[in-house]
Amino acid sequence: MPPASSHVPASSGTLSARIAETLAAHATDVFGVMGNGNAWFLDAVVTSTTMSFTAVRHEAGAVAAADAWYRSGGHLAPGRVAVATTTYGPGFTNALTPLAEAAQARIPLVLVAGAAPATPRSFDVDQRALAEAAGAEYLVADPGAAASTAEAAVHLALGGRMPVVLAIPYDLAAALEPGGDPADDDDPEATGARVLSFELAPPPADAVAEAADLLARAQRPLILAGRGAWLAGAGDAAAALARELGALTTTSALAMGLFDDALPAEARLGVCGGFATEVSAALIERADVVLVLGASLTPFTTRFGQAFGPDAVVVQVDLAERATHPRVDRFLRGDAGEVARALTAALPPERSAAWDAPPPADLARRPDGDELAPDGRLDPRTIMRRIDALLPEDRVVVQDGGHFIGWAPTYLRIPSPDRLLMVGTAFQTIGLGFPSAVGAGRARPDSTIVLCTGDGGALMALADLETVARTVRRGVVLVFNDAAYGAEVHQYGSRGIDERPMLIPEVDFAALATAVGMRGVVVHALEDLDALESWLASDAEGVIVCDLRVSREIVAPYMDEIVSAATKGQAPAGS
Numbered sequence: 218m219p220p221a222s223s224h225v226p227a228s229s230g231t232l233s234a235r236i237a238e239t240l241a242a243h244a245t246d247v248f249g250v251m252g253n254g255n256a257w258f259l260d261a262v263v264t265s266t267t268m269s270f271t272a273v274r275h276e277a278g279a280v281a282a283a284d285a286w287y288r289s290g291g292h293l294a295p296g297r298v299a300v301a302t303t304t305y306g307p308g309f310t311n312a313l314t315p316l317a318e319a320a321q322a323r324i325p326l327v328l329v330a331g332a333a334p335a336t337p338r339s340f341d342v343d344q345r346a347l348a349e350a351a352g353a354e355y356l357v358a359d360p361g362a363a364a365s366t367a368e369a370a371v372h373l374a375l376g377g378r379m380p381v382v383l384a385i386p387y388d389l390a391a392a393l394e395p396g397g398d399p400a401d402d403d404d405p406e407a408t409g410a411r412v413l414s415f416e417l418a419p420p421p422a423d424a425v426a427e428a429a430d431l432l433a434r435a436q437r438p439l440i441l442a443g444r445g446a447w448l449a450g451a452g453d454a455a456a457a458l459a460r461e462l463g464a465l466t467t468t469s470a471l472a473m474g475l476f477d478d479a480l481p482a483e484a485r486l487g488v489c490g491g492f493a494t495e496v497s498a499a500l501i502e503r504a505d506v507v508l509v510l511g512a513s514l515t516p517f518t519t520r521f522g523q524a525f526g527p528d529a530v531v532v533q534v535d536l537a538e539r540a541t542h543p544r545v546d547r548f549l550r551g552d553a554g555e556v557a558r559a560l561t562a563a564l565p566p567e568r569s570a571a572w573d574a575p576p577p578a579d580l581a582r583r584p585d586g587d588e589l590a591p592d593g594r595l596d597p598r599t600i601m602r603r604i605d606a607l608l609p610e611d612r613v614v615v616q617d618g619g620h621f622i623g624w625a626p627t628y629l630r631i632p633s634p635d636r637l638l639m640v641g642t643a644f645q646t647i648g649l650g651f652p653s654a655v656g657a658g659r660a661r662p663d664s665t666i667v668l669c670t671g672d673g674g675a676l677m678a679l680a681d682l683e684t685v686a687r688t689v690r691r692g693v694v695l696v697f698n699d700a701a702y703g704a705e706v707h708q709y710g711s712r713g714i715d716e717r718p719m720l721i722p723e724v725d726f727a728a729l730a731t732a733v734g735m736r737g738v739v740v741h742a743l744e745d746l747d748a749l750e751s752w753l754a755s756d757a758e759g760v761i762v763c764d765l766r767v768s769r770e771i772v773a774p775y776m777d778e779i780v781s782a783a784t785k786g787q788a789p790a791g792s
């Protein structure tokens with residue numbers, strides 16, 4: 218937190234200052250790039266005694282870092298929102314991809330952006346249309362309602378679990394407030410915000426009773442918990458319900474580790490979907506009643522519709538207004554924890570015997586690989602098993618997008634759901650890894666930040682390599698360098714499309730790391746990880762980049778499922 222300063226900010230008393238003062242009650246960190254549209258706002262932020270500003274080098278990184286900050290630790294304090302800031306025009310449009318990601322991942326985030334002046338110019342763009350197309354709300358501040366508009370932005374972000382753009386017109390940014398904020402006590406509609414109610418009534422008692430009866434009569438009940446269950450603090454309630462039923466449990470990728478401290482290993486099947494082991498996937502498919510708590514049932518969680526047996530009854534509990542997947546048979550709208558407790562209380566005394574045999578002890582075992590693949594490059598399975606043994610327990614694993622996302626969740630231990638960040642998967646983007654590590658480092662400064670990225674995504678996000686070096690106290694960057702866009706090679710090269718546009722000249726990421734002050738090592742063999750082991754043992758601060766020269770011949774199981782689904786017309790486009 219920055220020290221108190223005797224400096225009086227140039228923005229003192231302005232519209233921008235009132236917005237910063239209001240957001241300070243709901244945020245500790247601001248991530249951004251300075252430009253002429255947000256200069257006055259940032260002047261107020263950096264002279265604040267309660268907010269810290271982290272400068273990134275690309276506007277996309279500002280939103281991605283704020284998103285990761287929230288997912289990794291910002292959510293732990295009630296009433297906190299993620300805050301990013303950019304200028305208007307190209308600065309704003311640069312931030313659209315992570316803004317769409319935040320919208321689809323339902324992250325409460327306020328993007329304070331510049332806006333064009335009141336008098337239109339030929340080169341201005343319709344920022345409101347762009348923001349709303351990306352799934353964000355758009356509010357415009359004015360000197361008569363600066364604080365109340367900022368409060369409205371926070372209300373919408375938290376209540377709706379959505380990103381909100383709070384725009385400051387360029388010609389009003391330094392306008393002095395007229396002795397207060399007249400709109401503070403007015404109708405919220407005066408701010409231009411939609412008036413939304415976020416109060417959620419509990420589901421009808423008869424619907425709860427029906428679902429409880431289904432679970433009690435199940436012979437092979439399964440509880441699938443997602444990120445919504447984690448955010449609702451529903452882990453203990455879901456575990457208690459599982460114990461009452463004798464149910465097995467599984468999680469989505471974004472809720473990995475939710476049951477680890479609450480249930481014995483034999484009751485935990487690990488992750489559901491493409492990252493599941495073959496043994497776990499077979500048991501999940503045998504379930505006759507599946508209770509889904511706070512998981513949206515994406516194609517990856519459901520293995521493109523193949524995760525559950527055709528006769529399984531699927532009961533979903535979610536904050537959404539309706540079921541999020543056609544596979545759902547019963548839908549209960551509500552808080553995952555509250556509904557789990559209500560279901561436990563509503564269970565009838567008569568119960569079916571749950572599951573006919575205990576799960577095998579090796580259900581979480583992943584296949585081993587050789588040190589090197591047939592092409593002489595590293596087998597990513599072997600290298601990740603070794604890295605997992607080297608990393609400290611206090612870790613936050615950050616994932617960029619790409620083929621390699623199949624390795625970290627399956628070979629690295631994840632202590633809790635907020636220690637696996639997959640910023641970009643909701644919108645299926647790549648190139649947000651470096652700034653996501655920045656946000657995680659701010660939220661968890663005492664933990665080791667472990668970033669997994671591919672060579673394509675790393676090159677796309679290269680602007681913020683320096684930001685990682687400058688801001689992360691202790692970090693390990695794993696670059697899965699296969700000299701290609703691996704996901705495209707496996708999805709499209711395998712189907713006969715010419716691979717030349719999918720290939721990348723092999724880049725020396727260790728050298729790039731050294732150029733910005735990091736430690737860098739190229740890893741061709743397991744023995745090259747001795748440098749990582751020594752660095753971790755030294756308790757040195759800073760960041761080490763391991764350029765892992767991995768093989769394209771070893772395909773993650775989830776990718777095989779995507780390719781198989783694609784040939785049947787089931788897989789979503791993108792990587």
